[in-house]
Amino acid sequence: MKRILLAIAVVALYALHQDIWFWRSAHPMVFGFVPIGLFYQGCYSVAAALLMWLLVKFAWPVHLEEEIEHRESEEDRKH
Amino acid sequence: MIPATFVFLYLAAVLYIGVFAFRKARGKQEAEDYFLASRSLGPFVFLFSLFGTNMTAFAILGSSGHAFSNGIVTFGLMASSSGLVIPLTIFFIGTRVWALGKKHGFMTPVQMFRDRWECGHIGTVIFVVQSVLLVPYIIIGIMGGGTTLNVISGGAVPYWFGGAIVALVVMGYVFFGGMRGTAWVNTFQTILFLLFGAIAIIVIGAGMGGFKSAANAMLSAPALAPLLTRERISPYYFFSYTFIPLSAIAFPHILIFCLTAEKMKHFKKTVIFYPLCILAIWLPCVFLGVMANRVTDVPAIKAKQEARRVLATQGKNMSPEQRDELREEAAGDDVIMLLLQRYAPLWLAGLLGAGIMAAVMASDSQILALSTMFTEDVFTFYGHKERFGEGVQVLTGRLFIVLITIVAYAVALRAPETIFELAIQYAFSGFAALSPLLVAAIFWKGSTKWGALASTIWTAATVIAVALFQHAVPAPAPGPSTVFGTIGGWEVLSRTPGGTAVFGFMPVVPMVIVSALLMWSVSLLTNKPKQTTIARYFEDMK
Numbered sequence: 001m002k003r004i005l006l007a008i009a010v011v012a013l014y015a016l017h018q019d020i021w022f023w024r025s026a027h028p029m030v031f032g033f034v035p036i037g038l039f040y041q042g043c044y045s046v047a048a049a050l051l052m053w054l055l056v057k058f059a060w061p062v063h064l065e066e067e068i069e070h071r072e073s074e075e076d077r078k079h
Numbered sequence: 080m081i082p083a084t085f086v087f088l089y090l091a092a093v094l095y096i097g098v099f100a101f102r103k104a105r106g107k108q109e110a111e112d113y114f115l116a117s118r119s120l121g122p123f124v125f126l127f128s129l130f131g132t133n134m135t136a137f138a139i140l141g142s143s144g145h146a147f148s149n150g151i152v153t154f155g156l157m158a159s160s161s162g163l164v165i166p167l168t169i170f171f172i173g174t175r176v177w178a179l180g181k182k183h184g185f186m187t188p189v190q191m192f193r194d195r196w197e198c199g200h201i202g203t204v205i206f207v208v209q210s211v212l213l214v215p216y217i218i219i220g221i222m223g224g225g226t227t228l229n230v231i232s233g234g235a236v237p238y239w240f241g242g243a244i245v246a247l248v249v250m251g252y253v254f255f256g257g258m259r260g261t262a263w264v265n266t267f268q269t270i271l272f273l274l275f276g277a278i279a280i281i282v283i284g285a286g287m288g289g290f291k292s293a294a295n296a297m298l299s300a301p302a303l304a305p306l307l308t309r310e311r312i313s314p315y316y317f318f319s320y321t322f323i324p325l326s327a328i329a330f331p332h333i334l335i336f337c338l339t340a341e342k343m344k345h346f347k348k349t350v351i352f353y354p355l356c357i358l359a360i361w362l363p364c365v366f367l368g369v370m371a372n373r374v375t376d377v378p379a380i381k382a383k384q385e386a387r388r389v390l391a392t393q394g395k396n397m398s399p400e401q402r403d404e405l406r407e408e409a410a411g412d413d414v415i416m417l418l419l420q421r422y423a424p425l426w427l428a429g430l431l432g433a434g435i436m437a438a439v440m441a442s443d444s445q446i447l448a449l450s451t452m453f454t455e456d457v458f459t460f461y462g463h464k465e466r467f468g469e470g471v472q473v474l475t476g477r478l479f480i481v482l483i484t485i486v487a488y489a490v491a492l493r494a495p496e497t498i499f500e501l502a503i504q505y506a507f508s509g510f511a512a513l514s515p516l517l518v519a520a521i522f523w524k525g526s527t528k529w530g531a532l533a534s535t536i537w538t539a540a541t542v543i544a545v546a547l548f549q550h551a552v553p554a555p556a557p558g559p560s561t562v563f564g565t566i567g568g569w570e571v572l573s574r575t576p577g578g579t580a581v582f583g584f585m586p587v588v589p590m591v592i593v594s595a596l597l598m599w600s601v602s603l604l605t606n607k608p609k610q611t612t613i614a615r616y617f618e619d620m621k
Contacts, residue, residue, distance in 0.1 A: 010167065013163060014163065014321070017155070017159065017160055017163065017321060018314065018317065018318055019155075020314055022308075022309075023308065023309050023310060023314070024308050024309075024310045025308060026298060026304065026307035026308050029294060029298075032291045032294070033289075033290040033291045033293070033294040034294075034366075035151050035294075035307040035308065037151050037152075037155070037307075037308060037309055038151040038154055038307075038362075038365070038366065041151075041154050041155040041158070041159040042154070042159075042358060042362055044155075044159045044162070044163075045158070045159050045162040045354045045355065045357060045358040045362075046354070046355070046358070048159070048162045048163040048166070048354035049162075049351055049352070049353075049354040049355050051163075052166050052167075052170065052350045052351045052353070052354065053351050055167075055170055055350070056170070056347045056350055056351060060347070061174055061175070061178075061343075063618065064174065064175065064178040064343060065178075065342075065343045065344065067178070067182075067618075068178055068181045068182065068343065071181075071182065072181075
């Protein structure tokens with residue numbers, strides 16, 4: 001279930017990049033000088049970092065990590 | 080001359096880092112140590128060097144220049160889409176390639192493809208396509224170095240001499256330091272990039288008297304207000320750009336960098352912080368590029384705006400050559416340097432100039448990757464390592480670095496820069512179209528070498544076709560595109576002022592989709608590798 005939710009989150013964030021709702025307007029100007037379209041895309045980058053954190057926390061390929069560690073400890077033992 | 084002094088100090092520092100890395104290697108002759116730093120990079124160096132190696136001159140100079148001409152759309156087009164797609168590919172593909180590298184000892188992507196699909200010469204074809212797409216980066220790095228040193232020194236350092244210095248310094252630290260030296264230099268450069276963005280926006284913002292008045296003035300000027308929105312860019316074009324970051328993981332130098340991490344857990348910080356690093360560097364550069372349009376007391380910026388205005392109003396009646404000349408005049412790649420010269424004190428302009436230099440000199444990892452690929456995919460594959468030993472392999476790699484630098488410098492002196500800028504545009508699309516190879520090799524048991532060959536040939540053919548098309552059909556003036564055929568109201572193929580469009584999308588979209596379809600369909604029709612080979616890649620088959 002976790003993986004399905006994460007997959008949905010990835011697809012949703014990809015779709016949200018296409019923010020056509022702020023296409024033709026600079027208003028509101030955030031802090032008085034940042035056009036809303038630029039502010040949105042800046043926030044989007046922060047959201048991408050959060051999504052990466054979720055992926056790392058809940059979908060990290062632990063089996064690969066363990067396999068390599070196991071292999072390395074076997075090799076160390078042989079030497 | 081003060082700024083140039085800072086830049087020379089910076090060059091000396093990076094050269095020293097390369098020599099220090101050489102001494103740290105203590106005369107080791109192993110290929111894995113020289114080309115992959117013995118797969119031993121820690122989390123901090125891995126994050127910053129992987130990020131730094133993906134940030135070229137475009138990150139600072141090109142982004143602000145693009146924003147100067149096109150407005151805030153630059154950030155969404157190139158930065159925020161990369162902030163999602165690149166870490167995703169590192170998460171899904173980079174970690175798996177790292178594990179396969181540890182398991183099977185791969186040092187290049189082609190080694191993996193040859194083993195995975197049981198092929199020899201098809202691997203050589205992939206090597207050739209990858210190398211041809213990579214070479215323009217090295218040439219443009221030397222060109223950028225020559226131009227930047229020339230501008231920063233106020234013309235005191237001629238272009239040929241600046242290019243030679245940059246070529247020698249990059250060659251020096253890659254030659255001596257190998258991957259370890261390159262990774263350390265990239266880490267140092269990334270820290271400079273990050274400082275650059277923060278300091279530049281504070282200094283220039285203060286110099287301009289705050290951004291509020293500049294933004295309001297832009298809003299009330301009809302010619303400039305659209306730069307604060309995206310109304311001049313089609314949503315299809317904007318969407319197309321999300322395909323471009325697929326190229327990152329397919330670039331050999333990025334994939335080879337993925338093999339250098341000591342532990343897989345080092346990828347965690349890289350994946351999480353990658354979007355934030357992009358934000359920290361690109362947002363200030365894009366914003367400053369847009370705001371440069373309100374600077375009224377820098378004649379060079381006024382001249383660029385005038386060229387842009389003439390192109391927009393009279394471009395239709397001009398010859399293609401005249402339009403190209405005006406485009407060149409209107410290009411804003413040096414606006415950030417002009418802003419610094421105008422608003423930063425001399426010593427600070429020098430420090431920030433070193434930051435720009437760091438961005439320009441990002442061709443180091445491409446040079447090292449080409450050398451690694453040549454010695455592993457050609458020298459070793461065709462039996463020379465067995466014959467002459469590993470010491471000769473590393474020496475060959477070092478000599479290859481010298482050779483490629485000399486050739487790139489010679490070409491940089493003669494050829495016009497625009498040719499290579501275009502080649503880099505094609506290279507991004509080309510590597511994006513090669514990304515299905517990686518996905519298929521790692522995730523699909525049914526993929527075959529013939530599918531990989533079909534995708535590779537398609538990529539090479541389409542890159543050449545787009546280049547020939549853009550050469551044969553000159554870019555039109557700003558406004559409507561030159562259209563070749565329509566179906567149901569859709570423009571099939573069109574030459575736009577900025578490039579080419581297929582059904583309104585950038586060529587990268589059909590290139591990637593057809594490449595993936597070819598990989599799939601040709602693999603379905605051809606013989607698979609042996610079950611024992613496939614089992615080495617897929618846990619559930621053991």
